[in-house]
Amino acid sequence: MAAKTDAVGKTYPAVSYAVGREKVREFAAAVGEDRDLHFDPEAARAAGYPDVVAPPMFAVVYSGPALTPALFDPEVGVDFSRMVHGGQEFVWGPPVVAGDEIVTEVEVKDVSERGGLAFFVFESRSTNQDGETVCTGTWTNIVR
Amino acid sequence: MTELAPGQALPELKVTPDKYLTYRYAGASGDFNPIHIDEEFAQSVGLPGRILHGLWMMAQVARAVGAAGDGPQALRSLSIQFRGMGFPEQELAISATVKDVADGVATVEAEAFQDGRRIIRKGQAKLDVG
Numbered sequence: 001m002a003a004k005t006d007a008v009g010k011t012y013p014a015v016s017y018a019v020g021r022e023k024v025r026e027f028a029a030a031v032g033e034d035r036d037l038h039f040d041p042e043a044a045r046a047a048g049y050p051d052v053v054a055p056p057m058f059a060v061v062y063s064g065p066a067l068t069p070a071l072f073d074p075e076v077g078v079d080f081s082r083m084v085h086g087g088q089e090f091v092w093g094p095p096v097v098a099g100d101e102i103v104t105e106v107e108v109k110d111v112s113e114r115g116g117l118a119f120f121v122f123e124s125r126s127t128n129q130d131g132e133t134v135c136t137g138t139w140t141n142i143v144r
Numbered sequence: 145m146t147e148l149a150p151g152q153a154l155p156e157l158k159v160t161p162d163k164y165l166t167y168r169y170a171g172a173s174g175d176f177n178p179i180h181i182d183e184e185f186a187q188s189v190g191l192p193g194r195i196l197h198g199l200w201m202m203a204q205v206a207r208a209v210g211a212a213g214d215g216p217q218a219l220r221s222l223s224i225q226f227r228g229m230g231f232p233e234q235e236l237a238i239s240a241t242v243k244d245v246a247d248g249v250a251t252v253e254a255e256a257f258q259d260g261r262r263i264i265r266k267g268q269a270k271l272d273v274g
Contacts, residue, residue: 030172031203089223
């Protein structure tokens with residue numbers, strides 16, 4: 001298969017996400033993060049946060065939707081029926097708490113071929129309402 | 145906070161996702177790919193059955209490593225490679241070892257196994273340890 005590299009460097013419209021207290025609780029419960037800070041606003045305030053704190057992997061929730069247009073972009077050309085999630089990296093900044101407004105931008109970072117497989121690497125950068133980068137994600141998808 | 149030293153193994157995390165976990169995680173994460181929630185669809189694309197979300201498994205690695213830190217902010221980064229599929233109702237075991245500690249940051253390596261199969265490899269985390 002010939003992976004098209006034309007889309008490398010392409011960016012997509014920013015997607016915003018409003019972090020809600022119940023969503024943080026739902027996600028923390030689903031992944032088994034059991035610290036009080038994720039569930040109890042009083043516990044979070046006592047620890048110096050304005051509201052419940054999102055677990056690190058909540059990055060999936062606020063940054064994931066920004067990936068969709070890139071994954072479905074014909075210019076990128078990901079064949080979904082043959083796609084597997086090959087690898088993932090997150091680098092976290094300041095904590096994300098309920099009430100935050102997170103904006104995520106996505107860029108096609110790299111497209112390459114190795115051993116008959118096509119590697120599509122996307123980068124997401126998520127910024128809070130104060131302009132701080134709360135998470136950078138590197139999403140590697142492999143198409144067989 | 146736990147004192148961490150190079151070569152030290154973190155407590156192993158063992159978790160068995162119940163039959164309905166993939167539905168709850170689909171709702172919580174927004175990832176409704178039918179390979180995770182539809183047995184018939186999964187089989188129609190050649191899988192043995194519904195498979196776990198890779199990012200849920202990664203979240204277990206994050207939890208295993210993060211537990212050694214002081215609060216949810218301690219985990220500074222995590223990267224992993226997926227090597228295999230995980231299934232509901234089978235125990236997932238996360239092992240993690242401290243590689244080095246420098247300037248208050250521990251570098252931790254982690255892997256995840258299910259039924260003897262290595263599902264996540266080359267996990268590498270940075271953890272604030274004060």
